[in-house]
Amino acid sequence: MTEPIFNQMLVENSDFLQPVAVSLTHDTEEAKDLIQETLYRAMANREKYQEGTNIKAWLYTIMRNIFINNYRRRKKFSKVTSDAPQDYFMYQTDKVAQNDGVMNAGLREIKGAINRLPDIFRLSFELHYLGYKYQEIADTLKEPLGTIKSRIHFARKMLSSKLTR
Template identity: 55%
Template structure:
């Protein structure tokens, strides 16, 4: 494919990139920069384009990769490394007292809520809470795996609704 043919095909398909750039960046100026960078990279890498390949998909991929690389670069630049010594925290005596009464009350309310669950939900949930895997619970209760998963899910939803004030 000649350079002229490639450039014509590129120009005719370029306008589809602008909405995609705005969707990615959510900023008109950044979208314009991303669009220009995409067009530059497409022209610079024209020899990598295979004739017959979907040009729109090729351009979308270039744009997406540029956006992801820029995002990662910015995230890396915003990372702050604290190399200071925190030895002073080792000898910092801070005394805290846990409120055991409040914790006990919350635990009692949670246990009451669990025992108020319908038996069909309570049994799989308690087994799961005790550390059994889904497939082990399904074998114990002789129920399908999907049924066990949904019952545990609904038990969680019911508990969340009952204990929503925490």
């Protein structure tokens, strides 16, 4: 498919993106940015579009994936802001003593329960807990991805049955 024909298809089918973008973002300005990013990615990946397939579904999938990725990125790197001046917290004199004994006892119980898991579940669970992604764990342990996901799921179930709130 030639570039002018593809661009014409994009222009003809881009009108349906506006209501979808607004329903995803709940903000008209963010929706405009999402549409622009979607059309940019569609033009950049023109060779991946298979002629004869539903272009609206293809554009919708691109838009949805961009929205999900942006949402995850914002959630991961969200900042906590406060209107209070920084000096207020620095010179605050009414400090409260904390007793971490109860929390430490709970952590010991959790760590003990994790250590009592069967090795096959414990290793996968600990790697996941340390922040490794499922695929990284699967590559490291040379196991199928589904097996790793199952082991982590069963480890969680075993831990939740052993531990009480």
